[in-house]
Amino acid sequence: MSLLPPTEKTMFGQPRALATLFFTEMWERFSYYGMRAILVLYLVAPPDGMTPPGGGLGFSTPDAVAIYGTYSSLVYLLPLVGGWVADRLTGPRRSVLYGGITIAVGHFIMAVPIEAMFWSGLLIIAMGTGLLKPCVSAMVGDLYAPDDTRRDGGFSIFYMGINLGALLAPFIIGTVGQDVNWHLGFALAGVGMLIGLAQYIAGWKGLGDVGKAVPNPASPAEKRKAGFQTLFVIVAVAVVFLADHFIFGGFDVADLTILFTIVVLGIAVFYFIRLFRQPNLTAIDKSRLRAFLYLFLAAVVFWAIYDQGGSTINLFAEKFTNTDLGPFTIPVSWLQSINPIFIIIFAPIFAAMWTKLANRAPSTPMKFAIALFGVGISFLIMVPAAMQAENSEKSAVWWIVAVFLTQTWSELLLSPNGLSVTTKLAPAGLLSQMLAVWFLATAVGDSVGGQLVRLIDVVGWTGYFIVCGIGTVILGGLFLLVVPKLKKLMDGVR
Numbered sequence: 433m434s435l436l437p438p439t440e441k442t443m444f445g446q447p448r449a450l451a452t453l454f455f456t457e458m459w460e461r462f463s464y465y466g467m468r469a470i471l472v473l474y475l476v477a478p479p480d481g482m483t484p485p486g487g488g489l490g491f492s493t494p495d496a497v498a499i500y501g502t503y504s505s506l507v508y509l510l511p512l513v514g515g516w517v518a519d520r521l522t523g524p525r526r527s528v529l530y531g532g533i534t535i536a537v538g539h540f541i542m543a544v545p546i547e548a549m550f551w552s553g554l555l556i557i558a559m560g561t562g563l564l565k566p567c568v569s570a571m572v573g574d575l576y577a578p579d580d581t582r583r584d585g586g587f588s589i590f591y592m593g594i595n596l597g598a599l600l601a602p603f604i605i606g607t608v609g610q611d612v613n614w615h616l617g618f619a620l621a622g623v624g625m626l627i628g629l630a631q632y633i634a635g636w637k638g639l640g641d642v643g644k645a646v647p648n649p650a651s652p653a654e655k656r657k658a659g660f661q662t663l664f665v666i667v668a669v670a671v672v673f674l675a676d677h678f679i680f681g682g683f684d685v686a687d688l689t690i691l692f693t694i695v696v697l698g699i700a701v702f703y704f705i706r707l708f709r710q711p712n713l714t715a716i717d718k719s720r721l722r723a724f725l726y727l728f729l730a731a732v733v734f735w736a737i738y739d740q741g742g743s744t745i746n747l748f749a750e751k752f753t754n755t756d757l758g759p760f761t762i763p764v765s766w767l768q769s770i771n772p773i774f775i776i777i778f779a780p781i782f783a784a785m786w787t788k789l790a791n792r793a794p795s796t797p798m799k800f801a802i803a804l805f806g807v808g809i810s811f812l813i814m815v816p817a818a819m820q821a822e823n824s825e826k827s828a829v830w831w832i833v834a835v836f837l838t839q840t841w842s843e844l845l846l847s848p849n850g851l852s853v854t855t856k857l858a859p860a861g862l863l864s865q866m867l868a869v870w871f872l873a874t875a876v877g878d879s880v881g882g883q884l885v886r887l888i889d890v891v892g893w894t895g896y897f898i899v900c901g902i903g904t905v906i907l908g909g910l911f912l913l914v915v916p917k918l919k920k921l922m923d924g925v926r
Contacts, residue, residue: 450575459631463601507557512703514566523643569855596772771843818892
C-alpha cells in the first residue's frame with residue numbers, strides 16, 4: 433500500500449511528494465555527473481599544467497579509465513551497505529539525509545588541491561552515495577500501491593529528474609573545471625548537493641510516512657556484529673594499502689583495479705546466495721528472485737558498455753573528435769550532456785507510452801533484451817569514427833551524438849523499468865536491500881567495463897568497438913530466448 437495519506441495531493445496525476453524526491457535526486461546527480469564529466473580528464477591531464485585549469489594526475493588512458501570504472505563501481509557497490517543501514521538501523525528517509533551531507537563533504541574535500549585529499553574525497557562521496565541512492569528509489573516505490581498504474585510512469589518521471597541534473601552539470605561544472613580550475617569544479621559539485629539537501633528538508637513533512645519506519649530493525653547483537661565487521665573491513669583495507677606501499681614500493685593501478693573487479697564479482701555471487709537463503713521466503717519469492725538474477729546479469733552487460741560513455745567515449749572525443757562548431761570549440765565535458773538531453777526529450781514519451789499501453793506493453797524481460805541489442809549497436813556505430821582515428825583523421829562529433837541517442841533509447845527500456853520491477857519483485861522487508869542489489873549490477877558492469885578498455889592496446893580502437901558491439905548483440909539474442917521462462921518465474925509481475 434502507499435504510505436501517503438488517502439487524501440494526498442497530486443501534481444499532473446502523480447503524488448506531489450514525488451517532486452521532493454525528484455529534486456533531491458536531481459541535485460545529487462548534478463553533483464555526481466558534474467564531477468564525473470571532468471574526472472577522467474583530470475586523471476589524464478599532465479601534472480605540470482601551469483595554465484588553467486592547472487595540473488592533473490598524469491595517468492595513462494588505460495589506468496585512468498580503470499580508476500574511473502573502479503570509482504563508478506564503488507559508488508554503486510556501497511548501496512549494499514547503505515541498503516542494510518536503511519532497512520535495519522535508520523530507515524530510508526534519514527539515510528537520504530545523512531548520505532547527502534556525506535556527499536557534500538566529499539566534494540569539498542576534493543576541492544583542496546592535494547592528491548591525498550582527492551582520493552579521500554572520492555571515497556567519502558562513494559560512501560555517501562551508498563547511503564542515499566537506494567533509499568530515494570525505495571521511497572519513490574512507497575508513494576504507490578503495488579497495483580497503481582501510475583507506478584511505471586512515476587519512475588520514468590523520477591528518472592527524468594536524474595537526467596535533468598546530469599544535463600546541467602557538465603555545462604556548469606565542466607566549464608569551470610576545464611577552463612578555470614579542476615578543484616573549483618569539484619567544489620561546485622558540493623554546492624549542488626547542498627541545494628538538494630535544502631529542498632529535501634523543506635519537503636520533509638509533505639512525505640507523510642514515506643521512508644520513516646525502519647523496515648526490519650536490527651537487534652543489539654546484530655548491531656554489535658555489524659560494528660565488528662565494519663572495523664575488520666577498515667583494518668583489512670588499511671593493511672593491504674600499507675603492505676603494498678612499504679613492501680612493494682607503492683600501488684600498481686592495474687593490479688589494484690583488477691583485484692577490485694574480482695572482489696566485486698565475488699560480492700555479487702555472495703549476495704545472491706545470501707538473498708536466496710533469507711528466512712521466511714515463500715515459493716513465489718524464490719521464483720521471483722530467480723527471475724531477478726537473470727535481469728541482474730543482463731544489466732551487468734548493459735552497464736559495462738553504456739557507462740563507458742563517461743570514460744572511453746569521453747577520452748575518444750578529446751583525442752580523436754573534431755568538436756569545432758564554426759569559430760566555437762565545444763568543451764569535451766559538454767558532450768556528457770547529450771545523453772541527458774535525449775533522456776529529457778524521450779522520457780516523457782516513454783512514460784506516456786507505457787501508461788497508455790498498460791498491460792499491452794512489452795514485458796520487462798523483453799525490454800531488457802531490446803536494450804541489450806541497442807547498447808551493442810551503439811558501439812558498432814563508433815566503428816567508422818574509430819577507423820578515421822586510426823588513419824590520423826579527426827572524426828565528426830555526430831558519431832558520438834548517434835551513440836548517445838541509441839544508448840538513450842536503450843537506457844529508457846532498461847533502467848527505469850529495472851528500478852520499477854525490482855520494487856515489485858522484492859520480498860517483504862527486503863526492498864532497500866533489493867534495490868541495493870539492483871545498483872550492484874551497475875557496480876559489476878562498471879568494474880568489468882573499466883578492464884575491457886585494456887583490449888584497446890591489443891586490438892586497437894576499431895577492433896575494440898567491433899568486439900564489444902557484436903558480443904553484446906549476441907548476448908541480447910541469447911537473453912531473448914529466455915524471455916518466456918522469465919515471464920513464468922516472475923509470477924504475474926510484468
